[in-house]
Amino acid sequence: MTYKIAVLPGDGIGSEITEQAQRVLGALGLDLEMTTAPVGGTAYDLHGHPLPPSTLELAQSSNAILFGAVGDWKYDSLARELRPEQAILGLRKALGLFANFRPAILYPQLANASSLKPEIVSGLDILIVRELTGDIYFGQPRGSRIAEDGPFKGERQGFDTMHYAETEVRRIARVAFQAAQKRQKRLCSVDKANVLETSQFWRDIVISVAAEYPDVELSHMYVDNAAMQLVRAPKEFDVIVTGNLFGDILSDEAAMLTGSIGMLPSASLNASNQGLYEPSHGSAPDIAGKNMANPLATILSAAMLLRYSLNEEAQACRVEAAVQAVLEKGLRTADIFEEGSTKVSTSEMGDAVLKALE
Numbered sequence: 001m002t003y004k005i006a007v008l009p010g011d012g013i014g015s016e017i018t019e020q021a022q023r024v025l026g027a028l029g030l031d032l033e034m035t036t037a038p039v040g041g042t043a044y045d046l047h048g049h050p051l052p053p054s055t056l057e058l059a060q061s062s063n064a065i066l067f068g069a070v071g072d073w074k075y076d077s078l079a080r081e082l083r084p085e086q087a088i089l090g091l092r093k094a095l096g097l098f099a100n101f102r103p104a105i106l107y108p109q110l111a112n113a114s115s116l117k118p119e120i121v122s123g124l125d126i127l128i129v130r131e132l133t134g135d136i137y138f139g140q141p142r143g144s145r146i147a148e149d150g151p152f153k154g155e156r157q158g159f160d161t162m163h164y165a166e167t168e169v170r171r172i173a174r175v176a177f178q179a180a181q182k183r184q185k186r187l188c189s190v191d192k193a194n195v196l197e198t199s200q201f202w203r204d205i206v207i208s209v210a211a212e213y214p215d216v217e218l219s220h221m222y223v224d225n226a227a228m229q230l231v232r233a234p235k236e237f238d239v240i241v242t243g244n245l246f247g248d249i250l251s252d253e254a255a256m257l258t259g260s261i262g263m264l265p266s267a268s269l270n271a272s273n274q275g276l277y278e279p280s281h282g283s284a285p286d287i288a289g290k291n292m293a294n295p296l297a298t299i300l301s302a303a304m305l306l307r308y309s310l311n312e313e314a315q316a317c318r319v320e321a322a323v324q325a326v327l328e329k330g331l332r333t334a335d336i337f338e339e340g341s342t343k344v345s346t347s348e349m350g351d352a353v354l355k356a357l358e
């Protein structure tokens, strides 16, 4: 069986980090067909659009997508629909990638990297399951208009629409309950049900889905409180499930708890386990081309790709063990460097992971 993998490096450090992940994937002895295509600002420069039809078609016909990162300040003045971010939003929507897994794991070797006290974060291992194709991100109508009533009647106003359909909530809730079943069996659903109708509806549906998973303990938390609890006692969470907007914010907060966003992978899956895999960090244009970015988040994203889209669990574990081994050896890229460890470049980190795979 040949697995088809679309490699979309994107902008900034994207090509440097995906290159290392590709080397790792290529070394596993699997039958992989990896095809590269431009996306984001790079694609805009070449084809006038951040997600050209040829790139979208390649993604759609692949088992999985290995994605680098998109974005650069130089595109900030473009119309919204041409900005690099539209590529990732377009891929999520076109492929129906509704389930986003964002683990926040603190590697014991990197315990000092967090800005929080070690006792608060050591051993941290939480999973945020973020709904990715609905909510205010995609709700219609949106735009700007003249207010028709209220105290600002006659003025221009910007507006967006938040909504969730029952199927959307049910399917992400099921994914989250199933993920919790494989972990500590605790699921916290985060919403703003004290204010938002959409959130009350979300909560009601999550409660009804819970009946299918009696072995999982379900709790609920308002998003503002969740933001607070994440820095107060993050280890009290196991799996968090939340909507698109709240998940965007909380997953950045959770990533920062670990102090090493350069280490965190993510997976975005659709109903047939086709998935897009990308590091949780951005395109870091300031260090692009300097061979200093941390490729480990992308390599760990490739491990998630093996696990979820190719069903190659053993190979996924093999890659994760190799990453642990290089950390154990004291190798660090600049972002996670500390006194006493060995500073390595992007490609040297890739070399080390390859060596650890042997």
Ligand code: IPM
Pocket (backbone or CB within 6 Å): 085, 088, 089, 248
């Ligand atoms: C993320 C990013 C995206 C989002 C942006 C780039 C559109 O912040 O993946 O979290 O908001 O979803």
Ligand code: MG
Pocket (backbone or CB within 6 Å): 248, 249, 252
């Ligand atoms: Mg975000």
